[in-house]
Amino acid sequence: MSNTNSIGVFDSGYGGLTVFKSIIKELPDYNYIYLGDNARAPYGDHSFEIVYQYTLQCVEWLFAQGCPLVILACNTASAKALRSIQQHVLPFKYPDHRVLGVIRPTAEVIGAYTQSRTIGVMGTRGTVNSESYPIEIKKFFPDVKVVQQSCPMLVPLIENNEHLTSGANHFVKKYLDELFLQAPNLDCILLACTHYPLIIPKLQQFLPTNMQVLSQGAIVASSLVTYLKNHPEMERKIGRTGYKQFFTSGDPEVFDNRASLFFGENIHSKQMKLQ
Incomplete structure (x- = not known):
């Protein structure tokens, strides 16, 4: 029996929605929570340390929402934060959680x-x-x-x-x-x-x-399919009711207006309050 946990999908803003769209196409039945850190985007010109801090904060927020698996659908976050999170945070604070990237x-x-x-x-x-x-x-x-x-x-x-x-x-x-x-x-x-x-x-x-x-959308989606097949202990944790929820650290109305350009359909998001 699957529980009600979700796969978290994170990006600094809107671009990750193109990856999310491909993931849903491959795995439509799973539950998902998307988070865009639009209030602090773009990440591209920030230092490694700033990107790491922002990314970790958002990943931990997704963990707290019930996401045992988070996909960094963001190249900058994958490049500057993923390895440090995998090596220095997960083993000690979240041994049963996983974070994957796009690179x-x-x-x-x-x-x-x-x-x-x-x-x-x-x-x-x-x-x-x-x-x-x-x-x-x-x-x-x-x-x-x-x-x-x-x-x-x-x-x-x-x-x-x-x-x-x-x-x-x-x-x-x-x-x-x-x-x-x-x-x-x-x-x-x-x-x-x-x-x-x-x-x-x-x-x-x-x-x-x-x-x-x-x-990268289709590539990342295909990789996630393989990952879940190879890690049934993780796959069993994810709910399969087709639930999708969208959050932004920015203005939800602005996010919703622009997000359809990337996702291909209308979105109704909620605001994630930054600490």
Whole structure:
């Protein structure tokens, strides 16, 4: 018998909703709580220590709501906070809880998407500066070359719904040009920010038709399916009534208005009060 616990899904803001949408598609019957830390977003330019503190606070809040498993659907949080939480917090304070991220599942499969063995990573400054993707990908595919490009203007463009307008062309072309300048033979671009799937149509205007553009939602969802199969002791803890609840540390009305852009349907959130 499953109890009423939920899978927690966390992001610094809205982007994690693109991952959450993919998870629900794969596992529609499970219970979920989504938390966006919109009051303190974006995380991309914060230090490791600040991102760790913010992420841990939100993870512990989700634990307190009855989430024995939390997915960090945020590349910056996965890059700057996940390992410290897994190694230094869970074993001592929450031995029966688990926190998973988005970087490792992507690194485990990305080699299958490149013929030239060269991939480009587009992400926030925080994710790019962490070097998490080159480090993790090398563990699984040491022959794959990874080049990175930080794209600080993409998140603001997306959150203001300007990402598919002609005004976005300058920045999209600039970031792609800088990426290809590093590796003209790359044949796969990883969107290492969960906001970026929304800008794929704009990216494709400037890319060759045979270029692989890889977003993380389906990869993370598939990895979670495998994880639950391999960890039945965790799977049994999760309720399966299709319950979904959304929380934001920001203004729920603002969150709800923007969230549908990422989630594809209307959302009614509640506010999580920061301590």
